[in-house]
Amino acid sequence: xxRVEPGHDGPERMTSTSLPxxxxxxxxxxxxxxxxxxxxxxxxxxxxxxxxxxxxxxxxWLFTLYMSxxxxxxxxxxxxxxxxxxxxxxxxARFLESIWHTVYFxxxxxxxxxxxxxxxxxxxxxxxxARGLLRTVFVMPxxxxxxxxxxxxxxxxxxxxxxxxxxxxxxxxxxxGWVYDPGTVIPTLVMVEVWHWTPLVMLIVLGGLAGxxxxxxxxxxxxxxxxxxxxxxxxxxxxxxxxxxxxxIRTIDALxxxxxxxxxxxxxxxxxxxxxxxxxxxxxxxFYKIGxxxxxxxxxxxxxxxxxxxxxxxxxxxxxxx
Amino acid sequence: MTDHLLKPTRRVLLGxxxxxxxxxxxLRRAQAQGAFDWKKFSGQSIDVLLVxxxxxxxxxxAEKEFTELTGIKVSSExxxxxxxxxxxxxxxxxxxxxxxxxxxxLHVQKRMAAKGKWFENLEPFIKNAALTxxxxxxxxxxxxxxxxxxxxxxxxxTLPFFVDYWIIYYNKELFDAKGVAYPKxxxxxxxxxxxxxxxxxxxxxxVSRGLKNANVPVWTSLMLGQGMxxxxxxxxxxxxxxxxxxxxxxxxxxxxxxxxxxxVGFNWNECxxxxxxxxxxxxxxxxxxxxxxxxPSKSRIVGKxxxxxxxxxxxxxxxxxxxxxxxxxxxxxxxxxAWLYLQFMTNKKNQIAMLKSGAGAPGRSxxxxxxxxxxxxxxxxxxxxxxxxxxxxxxxxxxxxxPVTEFRDVFGVALTNMIGGADVAGxxxxxxxxxxxxxxKSEQG
Numbered sequence: 004x005x006r007v008e009p010g011h012d013g014p015e016r017m018t019s020t021s022l023p024x025x026x027x028x029x030x031x032x033x034x035x036x037x038x039x040x041x042x043x044x045x046x047x048x049x050x051x052x053x054x055x056x057x058x059x060x061x062x063x064w065l066f067t068l069y070m071s072x073x074x075x076x077x078x079x080x081x082x083x084x085x086x087x088x089x090x091x092x093x094x095x096a097r098f099l100e101s102i103w104h105t106v107y108f109x110x111x112x113x114x115x116x117x118x119x120x121x122x123x124x125x126x127x128x129x130x131x132x133a134r135g136l137l138r139t140v141f142v143m144p145x146x147x148x149x150x151x152x153x154x155x156x157x158x159x160x161x162x163x164x165x166x167x168x169x170x171x172x173x174x175x176x177x178x179x180g181w182v183y184d185p186g187t188v189i190p191t192l193v194m195v196e197v198w199h200w201t202p203l204v205m206l207i208v209l210g211g212l213a214g215x216x217x218x219x220x221x222x223x224x225x226x227x228x229x230x231x232x233x234x235x236x237x238x239x240x241x242x243x244x245x246x247x248x249x250x251x252i253r254t255i256d257a258l259x260x261x262x263x264x265x266x267x268x269x270x271x272x273x274x275x276x277x278x279x280x281x282x283x284x285x286x287x288x289x290f291y292k293i294g295x296x297x298x299x300x301x302x303x304x305x306x307x308x309x310x311x312x313x314x315x316x317x318x319x320x321x322x323x324x325x
Numbered sequence: 326m327t328d329h330l331l332k333p334t335r336r337v338l339l340g341x342x343x344x345x346x347x348x349x350x351x352l353r354r355a356q357a358q359g360a361f362d363w364k365k366f367s368g369q370s371i372d373v374l375l376v377x378x379x380x381x382x383x384x385x386x387a388e389k390e391f392t393e394l395t396g397i398k399v400s401s402e403x404x405x406x407x408x409x410x411x412x413x414x415x416x417x418x419x420x421x422x423x424x425x426x427x428x429x430x431l432h433v434q435k436r437m438a439a440k441g442k443w444f445e446n447l448e449p450f451i452k453n454a455a456l457t458x459x460x461x462x463x464x465x466x467x468x469x470x471x472x473x474x475x476x477x478x479x480x481x482x483t484l485p486f487f488v489d490y491w492i493i494y495y496n497k498e499l500f501d502a503k504g505v506a507y508p509k510x511x512x513x514x515x516x517x518x519x520x521x522x523x524x525x526x527x528x529x530x531x532v533s534r535g536l537k538n539a540n541v542p543v544w545t546s547l548m549l550g551q552g553m554x555x556x557x558x559x560x561x562x563x564x565x566x567x568x569x570x571x572x573x574x575x576x577x578x579x580x581x582x583x584x585x586x587x588x589v590g591f592n593w594n595e596c597x598x599x600x601x602x603x604x605x606x607x608x609x610x611x612x613x614x615x616x617x618x619x620x621p622s623k624s625r626i627v628g629k630x631x632x633x634x635x636x637x638x639x640x641x642x643x644x645x646x647x648x649x650x651x652x653x654x655x656x657x658x659x660x661x662x663a664w665l666y667l668q669f670m671t672n673k674k675n676q677i678a679m680l681k682s683g684a685g686a687p688g689r690s691x692x693x694x695x696x697x698x699x700x701x702x703x704x705x706x707x708x709x710x711x712x713x714x715x716x717x718x719x720x721x722x723x724x725x726x727x728p729v730t731e732f733r734d735v736f737g738v739a740l741t742n743m744i745g746g747a748d749v750a751g752x753x754x755x756x757x758x759x760x761x762x763x764x765x766k767s768e769q770g
Contacts, residue, residue, distance in 0.1 A: 078414065184587065
């Protein structure tokens with residue numbers, strides 16, 4: 004097995020290095036066998052997978068698209084309205100506001116855990132006493148169930164009886180509204196996300212740091228680089244593909260965030276924390292407007308596809324071999 | 326045999342005495358069995374959909390006794406309120422619900438149930454002597470709850486087994502400390518709250534729901550003081566009338582000027598916590614939330630809680646009423662067995678058990694006259710007086726329309742904005758304009 008230097012070709016190269024060896028050891032194939040086309044017979048083998056994908060992915064999507072063109076409320080009849088639901092959404096102030104809330108929440112809930120998680124990974128990458136124990140303590144929030152976490156935080160946010168305002172009072176800071184104030188509700192919800200998911204980012208980045216080669220650092224030290232130079236020009240570029248993985252995972256998580264927000268605020272006060280998911284839930288499962296909710300799903304899907312393409316492009320650009 | 330009768334032995338005498346003592350019991354049971362055959366549908370099994378709450382716990386505890394009496398097996402599940410409502414809507418819309426009996430919140434789903442023809446009309450069952458036990462006594466159900474459960478076409482598709490009247494919980498200690506009397510009018514509620522409001526000591530004069538959707542019954546309960554509901558019997562929205570604005574102004578003042586910080590995000594549970602920690606002087610909410618207030622392990626105000634009837638408004642005196650009903654699925658193939666279940670679970674004994682355990686206010690009037698229960702209760706006489714007085718002036722707390730949830734959502738946002746300082750008349754006008762087409766469409770479809 005050839006040794007691979009991650010500093011040169013990265014993980015993608017590692018997976019491909021074992022392939023030629025296996026291929027080269029394969030028995031020689033006769034000319035008659037290569038000339039015969041087995042493809043039609045192989046199609047049958049893919050049939051179960053195709054059927055499953057068609058049933059659980061393709062059909063629901065086509066049906067959602069179909070429903071988005073209907074004015075259909077559970078318990079009532081459906082009526083074809085074409086793009087009427089989309090036109091109505093374009094004028095629905097609460098829907099537009101929910102897009103803004105989703106963007107605001109997602110940006111904060113991605114950037115902050117990435118920054119804190121990367122910083123924590125750099126700290127835990129160093130050798131110091133009780134490092135193992137502290138790492139374990141640090142990742143504990145990640146193991147908690149989101150709904151349980153949300154319920155505990157709800158109690159802590161209580162303006163009169165919550166422990167957070169009590170702690171603030173000990174240092175002379177006046178009580179805050181937390182999730183009970185429209186102005187601070189989204190940053191406060193992000194605080195819960197940061198507490199909950201920074202450990203995940205730390206683990207991903209820590210995994211990347213553990214695989215970095217020592218040679219570039221030795222060369223940099225000889226060249227007189229300080230800690231900042233080594234971080235900026237060696238560590239960060241080398242660990243960036245792992246940070247990108249963390250960004251992709253966090254973005255997906257933040258976009259689909261529902262449980263924490265619903266349990267703590269239900270989108271309130273008023274509509275101050277009503278994200279697209281909460282808006283969608285209300286339309287589909289509180290008001291039973293399935294056609295309208297399907298149109299929201301279609302728009303949400305388009306937003307996610309665009310964002311995914313952007314992130315995939317960024318991840319591609321961040322690969323070591325580019 | 327004759328010898329035994331003429332010269333009875335000690336054993337025969339004892340046996341005879343025992344038989345004589347037991348005979349009235351045996352006779353009564355035989356008569357009851359003869360009058361009504363509970364075993365008629367023995368061997369059947371029914372499925373029941375319940376909302377997760379203490380009342381459903383009691384019903385599940387009573388299932389064993391029901392099965393012993395009838396031979397009918399019960400498979401019931403408790404689902405949290407919001408999810409139960411969704412499950413009911415979706416399953417009834419499918420035409421083949423998986424349950425024979427379901428509970429519903431009448432204040433949310435009554436019209437939806439009628440429109441979707443969810444339940445059987447119960448009156449033919451009630452009138453059928455072969456299916457209804459003589460001691461069921463339907464007339465014992467309160468006139469108010471029955472009227473509330475009755476649909477517009479006169480049919481009765483659910484039994485109103487639980488009623489929630491809105492009352493004012495007040496902290497007697499805080500009232501006494503400032504020498505303030507219980508408010509005699511709705512306007513006085515604000516002046517009293519102002520006197521008791523003491524932010525420096527962390528005491529709010531008044532607390533009520535501020536969270537969107539949950540907050541609407543507070544406003545509608547105040548509006549009842551104007552003798553007006555939010556939708557007229559003809560289906561016209563009255564939500565931007567001067568009376569509605571008056572109630573909105575009072576709601577705003579009470580919560581903004583005498584409420585605790587953050588009440589804009591309070592649901593009933595935050596209000597309850599605040600009140601039972603002694604941090605609020607008055608709390609307007611449903612009578613069903615009383616239980617933990619008198620529990621020493623949860624409350625700091627045990628024995629200090631006053632239970633007051635909602636004060637009269639400028640034009641009328643009403644207590645907001647909300648209720649739960651239980652009905653038989655129209656798609657059920659075991660309707661008769663399901664009816665026996667409904668009868669048993671809402672009989673006098675089980676309704677008293679509900680009151681005794683503090684699980685809620687029963688729909689039957691006789692439960693409130695059970696002196697033994699009242700004397701043994703931890704709530705005291707004032708609680709029961711308040712319940713009875715509220716029952717006499719009860720009026721629907723939410724409009725009886727199909728899109729109740731959308732109504733609560735739209736006006737809930739307006740009320741939240743009011744606590745934030747928004748103009749009451751403007752918010753109500755905007756909300757009315759937003760909701761009017763939703764209501765119109767629901768009446769068409």
